[in-house]
Amino acid sequence: MANTVLVLGARGRLGGAVAQAFAAAGWRVLAQRRSRGQGRNGGRGHRMGPGRSR
Numbered sequence: 001m002a003n004t005v006l007v008l009g010a011r012g013r014l015g016g017a018v019a020q021a022f023a024a025a026g027w028r029v030l031a032q033r034r035s036r037g038q039g040r041n042g043g044r045g046h047r048m049g050p051g052r053s054r
Contacts, residue, residue: 004028 010031
């Protein structure tokens with residue numbers, strides 16, 4: 001079973017790079033980000049992993 005990591009702010013430069021690095025290393029990545037135009041509490045969860053992208 002793959003390890004799992006939660007990355008907050010995956011839309012940003014740093015959070016996106018962290019999420020991509022973990023995904024490339026084979027981790028199951030749960031990436032939390034806000035959609036553009038949504039307020040502070042409008043986060044959406046996205047799963048990333050090998051073969052998946054933001």
